[in-house]
Amino acid sequence: MENYKQFLVILSSAGVVGLIAIIFAIRWVLYYQGGLAWDGKAAEFNWHPLLHISGFIFLQGVAIIVYRLPWTWKYNKLIMKFVHATLNLVAFIFAVVATVAVFDFHNDANIPNMYSLHSWVGLAAVILYGLQLVLGVGLYLMPFTPVSWRAAFMPIHTYSGLFLFGSVIAAALMGITEKLIFSLKTNPAYKDLPPQAIFVNILGLLLVIFGALILWIATRQSWKRPSEQFLHSLHSDRGSEVGSKVGPSLSQLSDGVEGEEAFGEVRRRNNKFEDQVN
Amino acid sequence: MENYKQFLVILSSAGVVGLIAIIFAIRWVLYYQGGLAWDGKAAEFNWHPLLHISGFIFLQGVAIIVYRLPWTWKYNKLIMKFVHATLNLVAFIFAVVATVAVFDFHNDANIPNMYSLHSWVGLAAVILYGLQLVLGVGLYLMPFTPVSWRAAFMPIHTYSGLFLFGSVIAAALMGITEKLIFSLKTNPAYKDLPPQAIFVNILGLLLVIFGALILWIATRQSWKRPSEQFLHSLHSDRGSEVGSKVGPSLSQLSDGVEGEEAFGEVRRRNNKFEDQVN
Numbered sequence: 001m002e003n004y005k006q007f008l009v010i011l012s013s014a015g016v017v018g019l020i021a022i023i024f025a026i027r028w029v030l031y032y033q034g035g036l037a038w039d040g041k042a043a044e045f046n047w048h049p050l051l052h053i054s055g056f057i058f059l060q061g062v063a064i065i066v067y068r069l070p071w072t073w074k075y076n077k078l079i080m081k082f083v084h085a086t087l088n089l090v091a092f093i094f095a096v097v098a099t100v101a102v103f104d105f106h107n108d109a110n111i112p113n114m115y116s117l118h119s120w121v122g123l124a125a126v127i128l129y130g131l132q133l134v135l136g137v138g139l140y141l142m143p144f145t146p147v148s149w150r151a152a153f154m155p156i157h158t159y160s161g162l163f164l165f166g167s168v169i170a171a172a173l174m175g176i177t178e179k180l181i182f183s184l185k186t187n188p189a190y191k192d193l194p195p196q197a198i199f200v201n202i203l204g205l206l207l208v209i210f211g212a213l214i215l216w217i218a219t220r221q222s223w224k225r226p227s228e229q230f231l232h233s234l235h236s237d238r239g240s241e242v243g244s245k246v247g248p249s250l251s252q253l254s255d256g257v258e259g260e261e262a263f264g265e266v267r268r269r270n271n272k273f274e275d276q277v278n
Numbered sequence: 279m280e281n282y283k284q285f286l287v288i289l290s291s292a293g294v295v296g297l298i299a300i301i302f303a304i305r306w307v308l309y310y311q312g313g314l315a316w317d318g319k320a321a322e323f324n325w326h327p328l329l330h331i332s333g334f335i336f337l338q339g340v341a342i343i344v345y346r347l348p349w350t351w352k353y354n355k356l357i358m359k360f361v362h363a364t365l366n367l368v369a370f371i372f373a374v375v376a377t378v379a380v381f382d383f384h385n386d387a388n389i390p391n392m393y394s395l396h397s398w399v400g401l402a403a404v405i406l407y408g409l410q411l412v413l414g415v416g417l418y419l420m421p422f423t424p425v426s427w428r429a430a431f432m433p434i435h436t437y438s439g440l441f442l443f444g445s446v447i448a449a450a451l452m453g454i455t456e457k458l459i460f461s462l463k464t465n466p467a468y469k470d471l472p473p474q475a476i477f478v479n480i481l482g483l484l485l486v487i488f489g490a491l492i493l494w495i496a497t498r499q500s501w502k503r504p505s506e507q508f509l510h511s512l513h514s515d516r517g518s519e520v521g522s523k524v525g526p527s528l529s530q531l532s533d534g535v536e537g538e539e540a541f542g543e544v545r546r547r548n549n550k551f552e553d554q555v556n
Contacts, residue, residue: 115471117455117482159497163490170448170486174455177395181459193393204395208448212441219437219497 001070002222011065014213018058021206025053028203032196033183038101040108047101049175055094056129056168057207061214063087064165067225068217077228081140088133095126095168118174125167132160162218169211176204279348280500289343292491296336299484303331306481310474311461316379318386325379327453333372334407334446335485339492341365342443345503346495355506359418366411373404396452403445410438440496447489454482 001007029036029046036050037043066072066084099122106113114123139145139153180190180200188194217223279285307314307324314328315321344350344362377400384391392401417423417431458468458478466472495501 112469112471115469115475117451117458117479120479120483121451121486155498159494163493166444166448167486170444170451173395173399173448173452177452177455178459180395181456191390191393193390197393201395201398205398208399208445215441216437220433 004070007068007070007217007220007223010213010217011069014061014065014210014217017206017210017213018061021203021210022054022058024199024203024206025050028196028200032199040104042105044101044108045105048098048105049172049179051094051098051101052168052172052175053203053207055091056098056126057165057172057210059087059091059094060129060165060168061210063091064161064214065217068220068223073225077225080225085133085137085141088129088136092126092129092133095129099123099126116174116178118171118178121167121174122171125164125171128160129164129168132157132164162215165214166211169207172207173204176200282348285346285348285495285498285501288491288495289347292339292343292488292495295484295491296339296488299481299488300332300336302477302481302484303328306474306478310477318382320383322379322386323383326376326383327450327457329372329376329379330446330450330453331481331485333369334376334404335443335450335488337365337369337372338407338443338446339488341369342439342492343495346498346501351503355503358503363411363415363419366407366414370404370407370411373407377401377404394452394456396449396456399445399452400449403442403449406438407442407446410435410442440493443492444489447485450485451482454478 029050033042033046035043036046038047063084066087067080072080072083103113105111113119135153136157139150139157180197184190184194184197188197190197307328311320311324313321314324316325341362344365345358350358350361381391383389391397413431414435417428417435458475462468462472462475466475468475
């Protein structure tokens with residue numbers, strides 16, 4: 001893998017920032033907002049930001065970059081597709097429960113549903129994410145789906161995934177804005193910037209930084225998982241060199257310097273057009 | 279150009295959606311919010327959303343995709359760099375004036391500045407956009423900048439540009455949320471979804487759709503402007519075929535079927551890795 005150290009630094013930064021954001025969300029709802037419960041009251045509402053941040057943002061971010069982890073390249077792509085789909089499914093379940101929590105809270109408190117821009121963008125993101133999940137499983141995990149369909153939809157699948165991820169973060173920023181205005185009305189008001197306001201504003205910034213790091217990893221062509229075909233041909237080349245060493249194990253590839261150099265070379269050739277300056 | 283019809287449909291959709299968003303912003307501030315002025319009052323605030331939407335979002339979006347317009351490929355890349363930089367400079371000026379407007383309004387009304395997440399993300403975006411502009415001019419328009427620097431910074435320049443564009447839209451969505459809550463407090467309140475609320479929520483959705491279309495165009499490798507080197511070599515090949523036709527004009531390239539097919543072929547070869555399914 002090219003720039004392996006840079007990859008590790010950015011990946012671990014994303015992990016750290018994402019986990020700090022979850023810790024911030026936990027402290028926000030437990031310390032500032034009265035804790036968690038499933039009672040139709042404010043404590044039920046609190047599941048809404050917590051599950052969206054931990055599931056719909058953090059887990060979705062992990063699901064997006066799971067193919068990029070070089071230590072998974074020794075596993076069959078199909079296994080990684082299941083990991084990708086499962087993480088997205090868990091993120092979707094978190095998102096649905098988070099959405100139910102706010103509807104319950106609104107209904108109990110006689111607050112209308114679906115009036116804010118936050119709710120419009122947020123619910124659209126949940127529905128489109130569910131659609132993306134169903135289409136993704138249908139296209140890339142069902143054995144009978146024609147390869148030509150898989151190829152034709154891949155750019156849309158990838159783009160929709162990244163765009164939805166960004167939209168979910170944007171929806172969370174709107175949600176934070178709403179919640180701080182509604183819960184800090186007077187003594188202190190949001191505009192007086194009390195500790196809770198600073199704390200939750202920082203949470204918002206952490207979500208933006210997490211998004212930036214995940215999208216950087218996801219859009220580096222040189223960090224893409226090499227194609228199965230390429231892994232096989234590399235393996236065959238090496239196999240013919242070392243004589244009898246032919247078998248199903250591709251486990252050495254991600255460790256081998258030879259493999260890495262070969263990846264780099266092919267990548268350089270194929271990325272020429274992307275990295276051109278003029 | 280590959281998928282030229284799809285390009286035209288998406289480009290014109292982006293143009294239409296962006297212009298409708300500007301019309302919505304004009305109607306919002308003129309009809310619902312009391313018009314425009316530069317008096318430190320609400321009418322000065324109104325420049326804030328209007329200039330951000332028309333300049334910092336719409337013009338920035340145009341600046342991002344200006345290299346992708348195939349009818350500009352006949353012009354020297356340097357000319358297009360100036361167009362790109364000028365559009366970004368105008369967008370930056372709009373953003374600065376829009377920011378001054380809200381500070382003026384706050385100061386006049388004794389509302390604190392810089393307390394909300396919207397203001398933190400928004401001001402960070404304006405400052406980073408200014409930095410991006412200065413670095414962009416220094417790297418890509420100063421003749422003495424080493425080519426190796428240009429190449430090394432290009433992925434960062436491109437990524438930062440697209441990420442900032444997304445962040446500005448996210449900041450606008452937070453701003454819309456704030457403004458609707460503050461200006462629709464009672465009779466009618468935002469939660470009662472009066473016409474202004476529906477109208478401005480739709481404006482928010484238009485901004486999201488505009489962002490989606492611009493980012494789709496900007497991230498299609500096959501719609502990239504071909505490199506100067508490639509345009510030259512294609513021209514030379516054609517020149518040798520037709521004998522004496524050698525000269526500075528590359529103007530036929532974007533119209534010529536032969537040219538388009540050649541682009542397509544090279545692109546196909548270079549995009550193999552990107553579009554792989556496995």
